[in-house]
Amino acid sequence: MSDCLFCKIIDGNIPAKKVYEDDRTFAFQDINPQAPTHVLIIPKKHVVDIKSAAPGDAELIGYCQLVAAKIAKERGLEGGFRTVYNVGPDAGQTVFHLHLHLLGGRPMTWPPG
């Protein structure tokens, strides 16, 4: 998608601090971190969000969780971390290319705001 911020980051047209990349996913530091670790894991395929994803995207959506766990392990977040898919404006989604937030490195409260 030519008009998508995160597609531009994947293509290298907008700079980002890359954390991880493989054939299906790209991970980079959030520009406005909400925790010592705040990484966004995104599929290279342009998917808007989980509610508009196709059944065939299920493995990719879950795979992003495994990438998050791998990054969390590399960063020594044994005590815990949080992964979040914000879905839609009411949940705070502002970028409409599917992205999984990985947050860690500080105590987390529940429920989230």
Ligand code: 5GP
């Ligand atoms: P959302 O609110 O859609 O769940 O999350 C979007 C996230 O993308 C936010 O945490 C925001 O800080 C981050 N973000 C927005 N624009 C950029 C950008 O240009 N570069 C990076 N690295 N992160 C961004």
Ligand code: ZN
């Ligand atoms: Zn996109």
